[in-house]
Amino acid sequence: MHNKISLFRLNGMISKEFTQFKRDHTTFAMIILVPILQLILFGLAINTNPKHLPSALVNFDSGPFGRTLIHELENTQYFKFDHFPNSNVAAEKLMATHQVLFTLTIPPDFSRKVIRGENPSALLEVDGTDPVSVAYAVSASNNLMSTVFQYDLLGPLKYLAPTRGAGQLIVHTKYNPSVITQYNIIPGLLGTVLTMTFVMVASMALTREREQGTMESLLTTPVLPVEVIIGKAVPFILVGYLQVVIVLLLSVYCFEVPLLGSATLLLVLTFPFILSNLLVGMMISTVSKTQLEASQISTFFFLPSMLLSGFAFPFKGMPLWAQWIGNVLPLTHFINIIRGIMLKGLGFAELWIDLWPLLLFMAVMFLFALKRYRQTLD
Numbered sequence: 001m002h003n004k005i006s007l008f009r010l011n012g013m014i015s016k017e018f019t020q021f022k023r024d025h026t027t028f029a030m031i032i033l034v035p036i037l038q039l040i041l042f043g044l045a046i047n048t049n050p051k052h053l054p055s056a057l058v059n060f061d062s063g064p065f066g067r068t069l070i071h072e073l074e075n076t077q078y079f080k081f082d083h084f085p086n087s088n089v090a091a092e093k094l095m096a097t098h099q100v101l102f103t104l105t106i107p108p109d110f111s112r113k114v115i116r117g118e119n120p121s122a123l124l125e126v127d128g129t130d131p132v133s134v135a136y137a138v139s140a141s142n143n144l145m146s147t148v149f150q151y152d153l154l155g156p157l158k159y160l161a162p163t164r165g166a167g168q169l170i171v172h173t174k175y176n177p178s179v180i181t182q183y184n185i186i187p188g189l190l191g192t193v194l195t196m197t198f199v200m201v202a203s204m205a206l207t208r209e210r211e212q213g214t215m216e217s218l219l220t221t222p223v224l225p226v227e228v229i230i231g232k233a234v235p236f237i238l239v240g241y242l243q244v245v246i247v248l249l250l251s252v253y254c255f256e257v258p259l260l261g262s263a264t265l266l267l268v269l270t271f272p273f274i275l276s277n278l279l280v281g282m283m284i285s286t287v288s289k290t291q292l293e294a295s296q297i298s299t300f301f302f303l304p305s306m307l308l309s310g311f312a313f314p315f316k317g318m319p320l321w322a323q324w325i326g327n328v329l330p331l332t333h334f335i336n337i338i339r340g341i342m343l344k345g346l347g348f349a350e351l352w353i354d355l356w357p358l359l360l361f362m363a364v365m366f367l368f369a370l371k372r373y374r375q376t377l378d
Contacts, residue, residue: 030296037300041307041322049136050317055102056083056091063111065167069122072148073104078137091125095174096344097353098336101127101134101316114167121168128176129339131184133314138171145169175343182255187338188311190247191331194240194270195277195305200298202236202281207294210285225373229366233278240274241267251342260345266338269351272358273334279365286372305331333358 059066073079083100085091091103103125113120124141126134145168176183223231244267251257259266280301288294306312308326315326326332333354340346340354348355 030299034299034303037303041304045308045318045322046313047317048132048313050133050314051077052080053078053102053133053137053316054083054100055079055081055104056085056094056100057081058085058088058091058103058105060108061106061110063109063114065111065114066106066122069106069110069148069167069169070104072144073141076137076140076144078140079104093350095125095127096340096346097350098127098129098340101130102137110167119167121170124169124171126171126173128173128179129184129343130310130314130316131176131179131181133316138173141169141171183257183343184339186247186251186255186257187342188309188335190244190251190338191273191309191334192306192311193243193247194274194334195302195331197243198236198240198274198277199281199284199301199305200295202278203284203288203294203298204291206232206282206285207288207291210288211290225370228373229279229282229369232282233275236278237271237274240278241270244270257342259342261341261347265348265351266341269337269341269355269358270334272355272362273330273337276330276358276362276365279362279369282369283365283372286369286375305329308332309335311335327357328361330358330361 057070059070070081074081079102081104083091083094085094088103088105091100091105094100095103103123105123105125107120107122110120110122126138128134148167173179248259248263248266252259281298284294284297284301288297304325308318308322309315309329309331310326311331315323315332318326336354337351337358340351344350
C-alpha cells in the first residue's frame with residue numbers, strides 16, 4: 001500500500017480526466033458556453049430600468065401647452081410616442097394587444113384652460129400587467145407637472161404658475177390598478193412550468209428510452225415516424241393539461257388572480273404551446289446519448305426562455321437583438337396570451353397577434369422532429 005502521493009500517478013489521473021473532457025463534448029461545451037451565455041444575457045440583454053417605451057398619443061388639443069406636455073414626457077426618456085390613434089377606443093386596442101404600455105390623452109381646450117387658470121387634467125393610462133417595465137416611467141411622470149410649464153408661463157402668464165402646477169396629469173393603471181405582484185408573476189409562472197416540464201423532463205424521459213433500448217425495439221414494428229411522435233406526445237400533453245388546471249385553480253382560488261377571459265379559450269390556446277415545447281424536447285432527445293446530456297442541452301433553450309420572454313425582466317427594455325430572439329421563443333407569446341386572457345379578458349381576435357408565431361414555431365418544430373425521427377428509425 002502506497003501512503004505517499006505519487007506525482008506520476010497523479011499526472012495520469014489528471015490526464016485521464018482531460019481525456020474524458022475531450023470525449024464528452026456536451027459537458028465541455030456547457031462549462032465554456034453557459035457562463036458566456038449568462039454573461040451576454042445578464043450583461044447586455046437585461047435592463048430593469050427600460051426607457052423609450054412604446055406609447056400612444058391621443059391629442060385633442062391644438063395649443064402650445066399640450067405640445068409642451070408631450071415634449072417634456074419624452075424628455076424623461078421613458079416615453080416614446082410612436083402610435084397616434086384617432087380615438088380612445090383605438091388606443092385601448094393598442095394597449096390590449098401590448099403594442100403600447102402607455103396612452104396619453106390630452107382633452108380639447110387643454111391649453112386654453114391652462115391660460116384661464118382652470119388647472120386642466122390630462123390622462124396617462126398605464127398597462128399594469130407589466131409593473132416592472134412601467135414603474136420608473138410612472139414615477140417620472142408623477143414628478144413632472146409641478147415644473148412642466150415653467151418656461152411657458154413667463155411674463156404676463158407668470159401668475160398662472162402656482163406651486164402645485166398649472167395642470168394635472170392623472171395616472172390610471174389599467175388591468176392591475178393595485179399593482180399586485182402576483183397578477184404579473186403567477187400567469188407567467190404557468191408558462192415556465194410547462195416549458196421546464198416539456199423541454200427538460202420530456203427530453204430526459206425520451207432519452208432514457210434510447211438508453212434502455214426501447215427505441216431500437218420500434219425498428220421491428222411497422223410504426224411510422226409520425227405515429228411515434230403522436231404516440232409519445234399524447235401522454236405528455238395530458239400531463240401538461242393537468243398541470244394547467246392545477247395552476248389555474250391555485251391562481252384563482254388561493255392567490256385571487258382574476259380570470260376575466262374565457263377559461264375554455266385559455267385551455268385551447270395552451271395546446272400549441274405545450275406541443276411546441278414537447279417537440280423541442282423530442283428534438284433534443286434525438287441528439288442526446290444520455291439523460292445528463294439531454295438535461296445539459298435543454299439548458300440552452302430554457303435559460304433564454306426564462307430571461308428573454310418578459311417573465312423575469314422587462315421585455316421592452318431589452319435591446320432589439322434580444323427582442324428578436326425573445327419573439328422566436330414560445331414562452332414570450334404564451335405569457336402575452338395568458339396575461340391577456342386572465343388580466344385583460346381578451347378574445348381570440350386580439351390574441352391572434354401572439355398565436356400565429358406560436359403556431360408557426362410548432363409547425364417548424366414538428367417538421368424538424370419528424371425528420372429526426374425518420375433518421376433515427378432508419
